[in-house]
Amino acid sequence: MIDIFNNFYKGKRVLVTGHTGFKGSWLSIWLHELGAEVVGVGLEPYSEKDNFVLSGIGQKIKADIRADIRDGEKMKQIFNEYQPEIVFHLAAQPLVRLSYEIPVETYQTNVMGTINIMEAIRATQSVKVGVMITTDKCYDNKEQMTGYKENDPFGGYDPYSSSKGACEIAIQSWRRSFFNPEDYGKKHHVSLASVRAGNVIGGGDWSKDRIIPDCIRALEAGKPIEIRSPKAVRPWEHVLEPLSGYMLLAQKMWENPTEYCEGWNFGPEQESVLNVWDVATAMVENFGFGELKDVSDPNALHEANLLMLDITKAKTRLGWKPRLDAKRCAVLTSSWYKRYKNEDVYDICIDEINEFLK
Numbered sequence: 001m002i003d004i005f006n007n008f009y010k011g012k013r014v015l016v017t018g019h020t021g022f023k024g025s026w027l028s029i030w031l032h033e034l035g036a037e038v039v040g041v042g043l044e045p046y047s048e049k050d051n052f053v054l055s056g057i058g059q060k061i062k063a064d065i066r067a068d069i070r071d072g073e074k075m076k077q078i079f080n081e082y083q084p085e086i087v088f089h090l091a092a093q094p095l096v097r098l099s100y101e102i103p104v105e106t107y108q109t110n111v112m113g114t115i116n117i118m119e120a121i122r123a124t125q126s127v128k129v130g131v132m133i134t135t136d137k138c139y140d141n142k143e144q145m146t147g148y149k150e151n152d153p154f155g156g157y158d159p160y161s162s163s164k165g166a167c168e169i170a171i172q173s174w175r176r177s178f179f180n181p182e183d184y185g186k187k188h189h190v191s192l193a194s195v196r197a198g199n200v201i202g203g204g205d206w207s208k209d210r211i212i213p214d215c216i217r218a219l220e221a222g223k224p225i226e227i228r229s230p231k232a233v234r235p236w237e238h239v240l241e242p243l244s245g246y247m248l249l250a251q252k253m254w255e256n257p258t259e260y261c262e263g264w265n266f267g268p269e270q271e272s273v274l275n276v277w278d279v280a281t282a283m284v285e286n287f288g289f290g291e292l293k294d295v296s297d298p299n300a301l302h303e304a305n306l307l308m309l310d311i312t313k314a315k316t317r318l319g320w321k322p323r324l325d326a327k328r329c330a331v332l333t334s335s336w337y338k339r340y341k342n343e344d345v346y347d348i349c350i351d352e353i354n355e356f357l358k
C-alpha cells in the first residue's frame with residue numbers, strides 16, 4: 001500500500017475507540033496495513049453485515065476489546081494495560097434521530113464518554129497524541145450559506161448535535177486545564193485536538209436513518225428509496241477523506257506537539273455540498289437501477305437543512321485536501337456495496353484505500 005505518512009505509523013501503539021463502527025473499522029484497517037499495533041475499544045458491532053465483521057479486522061489487530069466508554073475506571077485499566085501512544089476517539093452515539101429517542105444515553109456516551117477517555121489519557125504516561133472526533137454539527141447552526149470556521153461558536157439544536165458541541169467545550173477545557181500547550185514538557189506530554197468532519201459516506205455503513213444505508217437497503221429489497229429530507233444540504237465526503245486528515249493531523253501533532261493541538265475541520269470542497277436527493281440519485285446511477293420517492297413530512301423532527309464547513313485551515317496549515325470529487329465519492333461508495341457479497345471484504349477495503357490514494 002502507498003504510505004502517504006512515510007512509515008510514521010509502523011510500530012506505533014494506536015488505540016481506536018469505536019473500532020467496531022463504520023469509520024472506526026476503516027481507520028483500524030488502514031492503520032493495521034501501515035504496520036501500527038492497533039487496540040480497539042468498542043461495543044458489539046450492530047449487524048453481521050458491518051464492515052468490521054465482514055473485513056475480519058477484529059482478528060487482525062493487536063487487541064479487539066468490548067468495553068463501554070461510560071465506564072471510566074475500565075478505560076483507565078485498558079489504557080494502563082496497552083500503553084497507547086496515539087489515541088483516536090471515535091466511539092459515540094452518532095445519530096440525530098436516535099438522539100431524540102435516547103437523549104440521556106446520547107449525552108452519557110458522547111460527553112461523559114469523551115471525558116472518560118481524556119481522563120484515561122491523563123492517567124497514562126505513554127499517550128502523546130489524542131485526536132477527539134466530534135462532528136460538523138457541533139457548531140451553532142445558523143443555516144448560513146458560508147461554511148463554519150473552527151472558531152465559530154459551538155451549539156446544536158438536537159441532543160446529538162448539542163452533545164457534540166458540549167464535547168468540544170469539554171475538550172477545550174481539558175486542553176486549557178490539563179494539556180495546555182504552554183505547559184507542554186513541564187506538566188504533561190500530551191497534544192490534544194478535536195476534529196469535525198462532514199457527512200461521511202462509504203462502504204459498510206448500515207446505520208438507521210442515514211442516506212447511503214437507506215439507499216442500499218431499498219435497492220437490495222427492490223423498493224423505492226424513500227427520501228425524508230430531499231432538500232437538506234450536507235458536506236458529503238468519502239470516509240477515507242476525514243480519516244486521512246485525522247491521521248495526518250496525529251502525525252503533525254506527534255512531530256510538533258504544541259503547534260496543532262486545536263480544532264480542525266475536514267470537509268469536502270464546495271462542489272460536494274449536495275442535497276440528499278442528488279446523493280441518492282448518484283447511487284441509483286451507479287447501481288444502474290432503482291427509483292427515489294419523496295416522503296418529506298412537514299411534522300418531522302428538526303434536522304438542520306443547510307450545513308457546510310470551511311476547510312481553509314486544514315488546507316493551508318496541514319497541507320490536507322479532499323482527494324475525491326462528488327462523482328468519484330459516489331463511485332467508490334457504491335463499489336463496496338456492489339462487491340461485498342461476493343468478495344473478501346478486507347481486500348475490497350484495501351483496494352479502495354489504494355484507489356483513493358492514487
Ligand SMILES: NC(=O)c1ccc[n+]([C@@H]2O[C@H](COP(=O)([O-])OP(=O)(O)OC[C@H]3O[C@@H](n4cnc5c(N)ncnc54)[C@H](O)[C@@H]3O)[C@@H](O)[C@H]2O)c1
Nearest residue numbers: 018020021022023042043068069090091092094135199200
Ligand atoms: N458517519 C458520519 O457521517 C459522521 C459525521 C461526523 C462525525 N461522525 C463521528 O464519527 C464517529 C464515528 O461515527 P460512525 O459513523 O463510525 O458511527 P458508528 O455508529 O458506525 O460507530 C460508533 C462506534 O462507537 C461505539 N460505541 C457507541 N457507544 C459506545 C459506548 N458507550 N462505549 C464504547 N463504544 C461505543 C460503537 O460500538 C461503534 O464502534 C462518531 O464520533 C461520530 O459522531 C460521524
